Structure formats: C-alpha cells, structure tokens
Amino acid sequence: MALKFPIFMDSQSTTPCDPRVVDAMLPYFTEKFGHPASRNHPYGWEAEAAVDRARGQVAQLIGARDPKEVVFTSGGTESINLALKGVAEMYREKGNHIVTTVIEQRAGLDVAKRLERQGFEVTYVPVQPDGMVDVDAIRNAITPKTVLISVMYANNEIGTIQDVAAIGALAKEKGVIFHTDATQAAGKMPIDVEKAGIDLLSCTAHLMYGPKGVGALYVRRKGPRVRIAPMMDGGGHERGMRSGTLPVPLVVGFGRAAEICREVMPEESRRLAALRDQLQDGILSRVDEAFLNGHPERRLPHNLNISFSYVEGESVLMGLNKEAAMSSGSACTSATLEPSYVIAAIGASTELAHSSIRFSLHRFTTDEEVEYVGRRTVEVIGRLRDMSPLYELAKEGVDIKSIHWKAE
Amino acid sequence: MAYSDKVIEHYNNPRNVGSFTKDTPGVGTGLVGAPECGDVMKLQIKVNLDTGVIEDAKFKTFGCGSAIASSSLATEWLKGKTVDQAAEIKNTDIVNELKLPPVKIHCSVLAEDAIKAALSDYKAKWGESAGAGQAAATATTSS
Numbered sequence A: 001m002a003l004k005f006p007i008f009m010d011s012q013s014t015t016p017c018d019p020r021v022v023d024a025m026l027p028y029f030t031e032k033f034g035h036p037a038s039r040n041h042p043y044g045w046e047a048e049a050a051v052d053r054a055r056g057q058v059a060q061l062i063g064a065r066d067p068k069e070v071v072f073t074s075g076g077t078e079s080i081n082l083a084l085k086g087v088a089e090m091y092r093e094k095g096n097h098i099v100t101t102v103i104e105q106r107a108g109l110d111v112a113k114r115l116e117r118q119g120f121e122v123t124y125v126p127v128q129p130d131g132m133v134d135v136d137a138i139r140n141a142i143t144p145k146t147v148l149i150s151v152m153y154a155n156n157e158i159g160t161i162q163d164v165a166a167i168g169a170l171a172k173e174k175g176v177i178f179h180t181d182a183t184q185a186a187g188k189m190p191i192d193v194e195k196a197g198i199d200l201l202s203c204t205a206h207l208m209y210g211p212k213g214v215g216a217l218y219v220r221r222k223g224p225r226v227r228i229a230p231m232m233d234g235g236g237h238e239r240g241m242r243s244g245t246l247p248v249p250l251v252v253g254f255g256r257a258a259e260i261c262r263e264v265m266p267e268e269s270r271r272l273a274a275l276r277d278q279l280q281d282g283i284l285s286r287v288d289e290a291f292l293n294g295h296p297e298r299r300l301p302h303n304l305n306i307s308f309s310y311v312e313g314e315s316v317l318m319g320l321n322k323e324a325a326m327s328s329g330s331a332c333t334s335a336t337l338e339p340s341y342v343i344a345a346i347g348a349s350t351e352l353a354h355s356s357i358r359f360s361l362h363r364f365t366t367d368e369e370v371e372y373v374g375r376r377t378v379e380v381i382g383r384l385r386d387m388s389p390l391y392e393l394a395k396e397g398v399d400i401k402s403i404h405w406k407a408e
Numbered sequence B: 001m002a003y004s005d006k007v008i009e010h011y012n013n014p015r016n017v018g019s020f021t022k023d024t025p026g027v028g029t030g031l032v033g034a035p036e037c038g039d040v041m042k043l044q045i046k047v048n049l050d051t052g053v054i055e056d057a058k059f060k061t062f063g064c065g066s067a068i069a070s071s072s073l074a075t076e077w078l079k080g081k082t083v084d085q086a087a088e089i090k091n092t093d094i095v096n097e098l099k100l101p102p103v104k105i106h107c108s109v110l111a112e113d114a115i116k117a118a119l120s121d122y123k124a125k126w127g128e129s130a131g132a133g134q135a136a137a138t139a140t141t142s143s
C-alpha cells in the first residue's frame, strides 16, 4: 500500500473520527435534530433515546453499572474542571485539602492552582523515575482535611499507567473522593470504575476516534453517592450537574466511538503494542544515547516517548515535517517556551526534556508507516547530531556538565 | 505555525556546518546558550591575519530549526566581512531575512551572541597579531 504523507503519529493529541462514528452521527444533524429534553413529541423522544443509548455505551466502556452516572460535557477539560471545582465547592465544609500529582495534564494542574488561590491547600505528589506515583506517598499526603484525591489514569506524554485500583482502595479506606483523568486511557485499556473504586472519571471522545467537543464525567451514585456543585447553571440538564442543550450528534458519535473501542480493544491494543515495540526496538537498537521515557511495561499500548541526547526536539520534528507528525516535550515547541514538566518530573535532565519525542500510534497506523517513521527518525537524528555542538563535545570526551554555560 | 521558506531552506541545506581546530591561527570560537535552555550554538570564524577579513566560518547548533537557520545564515554573512563589519550584524537583520515569528526571535539573538563571542575570542587570541601578518606567521612557526 502506498504511504500517505504526512504519517500521523500524534494520536495522543487527537484521533481521527472512525468513519463508522461519522455515519452514526450524520442523521442527528438533519432528520433527527430534536431536543432531547423535549418531552412532548417524537422529535424529542427520538433524540432522548439516542442520548440514552450513547450514555449506556459510554457507561459500559468504563464499567459504570448505571448509565445515569455518566454526565456529558464538552470534553476532558470541562470534565476535570467540573470534578475538581464541583467537589471543592460541595465539600468545602468538610475540608479544604486536595491531593494530586505533578504530572496531571494542564487542566488538572491549573484548576488545582486556582483552588489554591481560593484558599484550598493542594499537595502535588511527585512521581518516580519510571513515571509511577507511589501510593504510599499519596497515603502520607492525606490529612483529616482531605476531600479529594485526583490522579490521572494514564499520562498523555509518557503513557505511564498508574495503580489506580490501589489509589481507589486507599480513597475508600480514608473516606476521600477519588477522581481520575482517564482522558488518555479510556477506550485504550479496560477500565472498571467499580473494581477500581473510582468516584469521578473524566474522559473525552476525540481521543477515542470520536468527535471533538464532547466528553463525559462519570459521577458515582452509590457507595458513596458523590455530589458535585455545577459550574453551569441553567435548564438543569444532566441531573442538574451540567445545564445546556446536549450536542446530540456529538453525543451519539461519542457513544458509537466508545462501543467500537470496547469491541476492538483486545485485538487493537495487542496490535498497537506490537507495532509500538517494533518502532521502539528499531530506534533504540540503531541510535546510541536514546532513552525511553516512562515505565517500560505499565504503559499505554500506543505510546512511545524517547529522548535523543544532543538533539533538540523541534528540530527533529522539523526534519520529518512533510513526512510524519509527532510531538515533542521541547521548550521550542511549546507556547510557553518551557520544556515538558512531565519529562522533568521523572527526573530526566532538562536537556533530555528538550530532546524528547512522543510517537503515538492509532487504529489506522500500518506496519509500513511504523517502518518508515522509524527509519527516517534514525536518519534525521544522525543528521542533527552531525550538526550538534553537544554531540561533538561528548565525542571528544568533554563532560557537558563540566562546562560553565552562561544560561540567561 | 508553519516555517518560512528561508528557514526550511537553511534547515535542509545548512551552510558551513563543521568545526575548525580551536588553536588554528586566526580562528575565533564562540560557544553560547545552554543545554538546559534547549539551545547551544558554536560559531567559529577564521580570519586572514594579514587582511583582517573573515575567510571562512563554521557552525554547529543544538536548537530548533530557526536556531539552525539563524546560525547557518550568520556563517554565510560573516564570510568576506572584516572583523569590524562582522560586529555590525544584528539579530534583527536575521529576523528580517528569515521572517522569524516573535517566539523565534531569541534564536536570532543567540546567533548574534555567537558572532560576538567568536569575535571577542578571536580578538583575545589573535588581536595583537592582526594586520601584522609576518609577526603572526613567525609566532606560529616558532611555537
């Protein structure tokens, strides 16, 4: 099969819609356009039935026993905001302390920072060099004032999967609410909110081959019944937790995407893990001083994150620009000009954060694409190292850390 | 954000990549930036000690595509200039030539810093002998 360029290997930023998802959505833009809250005519009933079906599909994907526990939102960011702010406001009387981690996605960290400004205390638990959070570190952070533990299920950069079930059990033991950002994990690996003791779970459709602009917050109804204050006031939709007319076509697409993910998961995750391992071995066996970031086993099947010493990430991406789309933790690729805080958090040197490349595979990734991207990456790294003053110094045996750099 | 054609052109065909041996007569070396900032440039000039004209220039850069392009362009501009003319190259000239967006201006600043560092290294090492070619030649043969 002829390769189509640029090859997309950035599926942890977003995924293409599965064509079956688009097919499911289309009728809901035109013929079936009713408002799901219109109680008195067939247009409304039809839309409500579609939303209920989608709610069931999403519930099944994450092991929720009751579809009513699924609250539709506009995506992962909104779900995380609703979970953290909703709990903070609702349980304010009980306590003002939150435990989270240093590697949460921006939404989680930024909400935590805002809550701090509003008088909350937040403990940011560090991670180990393999990207894992030590459950005992969470245990030690809990105080009588703790109302919420928020730990991401799997990381967006390094793919490391946390021991969510152990954290869930700890939360139950301590009587603290447990939220997990499963935006990257949902649809990619089995999730069971009951078995894992999850009280709140955020996810988004566009990372599981569904449309952009829709997500969900799972809110436990039994054992314990979790209550959250809404951020949107209005018509009282979504059991009062999220007012606003539901985007029915998006919700339908989300449901279908969740259903497909659940069906294909065993086969798809095996296939992608094999392709990922092939890409990883191909690169690491041919490039010296290249380091795998994150836990080698406890990792999302489609994720690969490597730091290539002596070359800067954006220049690597630029070298592959027309051929492949990836992302980097380098400061040069970020709007803030700060290198990845996730790579920094696993204890890698800052230089290695600038040198990190994330390859993320997806449902439509082929063998040929993996072979091509692996080969071209190795070539580009070689070319850039020939241009790198740091590589030259290292080859001359100079310890780069011994040089007195005049950092600005 | 897409790259300008000139940045892409320099990135794909960088001019004057490489190194001179540091103690070659007339060579000045600038090494600026820092690995933890994600950018390091090494820029070298080779000055004709008789004429004070930069005969050759080389670079190696660890940094983004715009940093590579800035240093590549700098080496191109340096060749044929006198040491004094070289000191007049400004980062804004590089910004204009490469059409760098605001977030990439610091890459051009780094290139200007590298030029300055190379010039001052040259002056420290060979400034005395510049213009006095004979003396420099004798000095090197006798060492």
Ligand SMILES: Cc1ncc(COP(=O)(O)O)c(C=O)c1O
Pocket: A012, A013, A074, A075, A076, A077, A078, A080, A105, A107, A152, A154, A155, A156, A181, A183, A184, A204, A205, A206, A215
């Ligand atoms: C871990 C994680 N959390 C939250 C989000 C935000 O989700 P959304 O883009 O749907 O707002 C993302 C998005 O990529 C993510 O990777």
Ligand code: FES
Pocket: A331, A332, B038, B039, B062, B063, B064, B065, B066, B067, B103, B104, B106, B107
């Ligand atoms: S070297 Fe970082 S943006 Fe150019």
